[in-house]
Amino acid sequence: MGLDTKPLSTLRGKSSYKLEDFPVPTGREEMWRFTPLSRLRGLHDGTATLSGNVVVHVEAAPEVSVETVGRDDARVGKAYTPTDRVSVQAFTSFEKATVITVPKEAVTSKATVINLRGEGNGAAYGHIVIVVEPLAEAVIVLDHQGSAVYADNVEFVVGDGATLKVVSLQDWARDAVHVSQHHAHLGRDATFKSFVVTMGGDLVRLSPSVSYTGRGGDADLSGLYFVDAGQHIEHRLLVDHTVPDCRSNVDYRGALQGDEAHAVWIGDVIIRVEATGTDTYELNRNLILTDGARADSVPNLEILTGEVAGAGHASASGRMDDEHIFYLQARGIPYDEARRLVIRGYFAQLIEKIEVEEIRDRVLAAVEAELAR
Amino acid sequence: MSTLEIRDLHVAVEDKEILRGVNLTVSSGETHALMGPNGSGKSTLAYAIAGHPKYTITSGTVTLDGEDVLSLTVDERARAGLFLAMQYPVEVPGVSVSNFLRSAVTAVRGEAPKLRAFTKELKAGMDALSIDGAFAQRNLNEGFSGGEKKRHEILQLELLKPKIAILDETDSGLDVDALRVVSEGVNRFGASGDTGVLLITHYTRILRYVKPDFVHVFSAGRIVEEGGPELADKLEAEGYEHYTKANA
Numbered sequence: 001m002g003l004d005t006k007p008l009s010t011l012r013g014k015s016s017y018k019l020e021d022f023p024v025p026t027g028r029e030e031m032w033r034f035t036p037l038s039r040l041r042g043l044h045d046g047t048a049t050l051s052g053n054v055v056v057h058v059e060a061a062p063e064v065s066v067e068t069v070g071r072d073d074a075r076v077g078k079a080y081t082p083t084d085r086v087s088v089q090a091f092t093s094f095e096k097a098t099v100i101t102v103p104k105e106a107v108t109s110k111a112t113v114i115n116l117r118g119e120g121n122g123a124a125y126g127h128i129v130i131v132v133e134p135l136a137e138a139v140i141v142l143d144h145q146g147s148a149v150y151a152d153n154v155e156f157v158v159g160d161g162a163t164l165k166v167v168s169l170q171d172w173a174r175d176a177v178h179v180s181q182h183h184a185h186l187g188r189d190a191t192f193k194s195f196v197v198t199m200g201g202d203l204v205r206l207s208p209s210v211s212y213t214g215r216g217g218d219a220d221l222s223g224l225y226f227v228d229a230g231q232h233i234e235h236r237l238l239v240d241h242t243v244p245d246c247r248s249n250v251d252y253r254g255a256l257q258g259d260e261a262h263a264v265w266i267g268d269v270i271i272r273v274e275a276t277g278t279d280t281y282e283l284n285r286n287l288i289l290t291d292g293a294r295a296d297s298v299p300n301l302e303i304l305t306g307e308v309a310g311a312g313h314a315s316a317s318g319r320m321d322d323e324h325i326f327y328l329q330a331r332g333i334p335y336d337e338a339r340r341l342v343i344r345g346y347f348a349q350l351i352e353k354i355e356v357e358e359i360r361d362r363v364l365a366a367v368e369a370e371l372a373r
Numbered sequence: 374m375s376t377l378e379i380r381d382l383h384v385a386v387e388d389k390e391i392l393r394g395v396n397l398t399v400s401s402g403e404t405h406a407l408m409g410p411n412g413s414g415k416s417t418l419a420y421a422i423a424g425h426p427k428y429t430i431t432s433g434t435v436t437l438d439g440e441d442v443l444s445l446t447v448d449e450r451a452r453a454g455l456f457l458a459m460q461y462p463v464e465v466p467g468v469s470v471s472n473f474l475r476s477a478v479t480a481v482r483g484e485a486p487k488l489r490a491f492t493k494e495l496k497a498g499m500d501a502l503s504i505d506g507a508f509a510q511r512n513l514n515e516g517f518s519g520g521e522k523k524r525h526e527i528l529q530l531e532l533l534k535p536k537i538a539i540l541d542e543t544d545s546g547l548d549v550d551a552l553r554v555v556s557e558g559v560n561r562f563g564a565s566g567d568t569g570v571l572l573i574t575h576y577t578r579i580l581r582y583v584k585p586d587f588v589h590v591f592s593a594g595r596i597v598e599e600g601g602p603e604l605a606d607k608l609e610a611e612g613y614e615h616y617t618k619a620n621a
Binding site: 321322323324326327328329330331332333334335337338341342344345346347348349 | 424452463467477529
């Protein structure tokens with residue numbers, strides 16, 4: 001923090017649908033300083049060749065409608081205006097958007113799974129809009145797999161009294177690059193629960209953000225990541241409390257192992273003057289399993305009102321506790337198994353929050369696979 | 374019949390010598406009380422035998438039935454038949470008691486117990502120590518009261534059935550009821566006759582419930598006096614002052 005430090009609330013003011021409004025980042029900007037731009041394969045400077053393909057296939061619950069629409073559809077970009085160069089590049093470049101609508105008061109009988117399969121290493125751009133109409137309830141899974149250089153924007157519009165639970169799996173092949181914006185726009189008394197799991201890819205930069213339009217909005221943002229040698233995994237959260245009496249809770253936990261494994265977590269929470277009665281808490285933890293791995297964790301909480309119900313943040317990055325391992329080993333449990341138990345335990349509370357059983361099992365299996373490396 | 378034999382053991386922590394030549398033999402069928410003032414090195418002895426990485430053995434030997442304990446890893450020592458009931462068991466987030474106990478029992482017995490039989494065994498063990506059934510689903514030591522932690526240590530002792538158990542101030546921080554329950558557990562464990570107990574304590578209170586065959590007085594890193602149960606009575610009456618002064 002230097003003398004030139006500016007409040008978040010002013011830094012985050014900029015948004016536009018026009019590419020020219022965002023200069024090509026140099027890496028010195030606050031919002032780009034952790035990201036290795038050279039590994040973005042041109043997504044940030046317009047040099048990416050549009051030869052890639054990310055196939056979108058939706059397995060929908062019977063209650064929801066799925067449409068593929070063009071750029072001119074009125075619902076596209078309605079809840080979200082791009083806030084950075086890659087996001088606006090994706091917004092100005094995608095050809096077809098997927099719009100999923102959960103009708104008013106519908107309660108979906110099963111999860112709607114959006115499969116996104118990368119088929120190669122040319123650049124591809126995408127856009128998804130999920131509209132949950134008032135009082136409806138839905139579970140959406142975004143399942144990213146394969147090889148891709150992919151930038152996209154996902155808009156979640158959660159209507160008054162509606163509930164949306166989202167699981168986003170970044171289960172990419174090792175060479176994938178993915179830069180993504182997830183924006184949730186919450187109505188009055190709307191509930192949004194997001195669970196992000198990032199395991200794969202060479203570089204993944206995912207920016208979940210939340211805005212509120214009415215009292216009683218409730219956002220719960222969880223994330224789990226496992227970073228291996230050479231991977232850059234970055235999560236940048238922004239919760240902008242502009243309305244009174246809303247709630248947000250952020251809990252992101254990661255483990256890192258191997259040379260040049262790099263995790264970045266930025267947690268920005270703004271409580272504006274008018275957002276009295278806000279209740280917010282954000283937490284990030286990083287478990288560093290080997291030398292050569294690095295975690296940058298930056299919580300920023302900016303409170304502009306004197307009347308909050310609760311506001312806090314915590315960040316902790318460190319090694320596994322030797323005393324935990326000693327205790328388990330002292331009961332005969334071999335070192336490797338003791339280590340697995342401790343890491344599993346570290347993620348357990350988080351994984352329990354995943355409500356889709358198949359996804360929970362898959363995440364557990366993925367953690368196990370990482371531990372077996 | 375098993376024997377833990379400690380010979381001329383010297384132990385340092387960060388280059389500071391804490392144990393200065395400990396000699397002690399504990400055989401099955403015996404209960405030894407190791408008593409001494411705070412800071413005399415009692416816990417260091419316990420943790421050094423268990424293999425805690427903080428403690429460096431500078432000289433001496435520890436054998437269990439002739440096998441060199443000091444060359445074994447922490448988990449190998451436990452599987453060889455040593456058990457340390459800890460004074461301050463650590464909290465391990467996200468690891469349930471039942472999962473932990475099953476993993477430990479599997480490791481020590483060399484095969485996974487049948488689930489039904491294990492559930493039954495666990496329930497019987499918990500009942501005997503007046504531990505509530507919901508306990509098994511809680512995270513390991515997380516939010517446990519002092520008494521719950523100690524009962525849980527004794528539950529592990531009874532499930533793992535080591536050859537030699539070292540109990541590090543298991544009596545500290547317990548109210549009388551908890552002390553009685555915990556002592557009964559220790560006595561059940563000792564009653565089989567083929568196990569030995571080394572009870573480390575600061576106070577004589579637990580010795581009303583767990584009767585020692587031998588009492589050793591520990592001061593400034595070594596045993597300074599040995600005797601039968603009557604030595605504990607003497608300590609009760611006179612305290613440790615006499616020993617700490619002699620070593621000053």
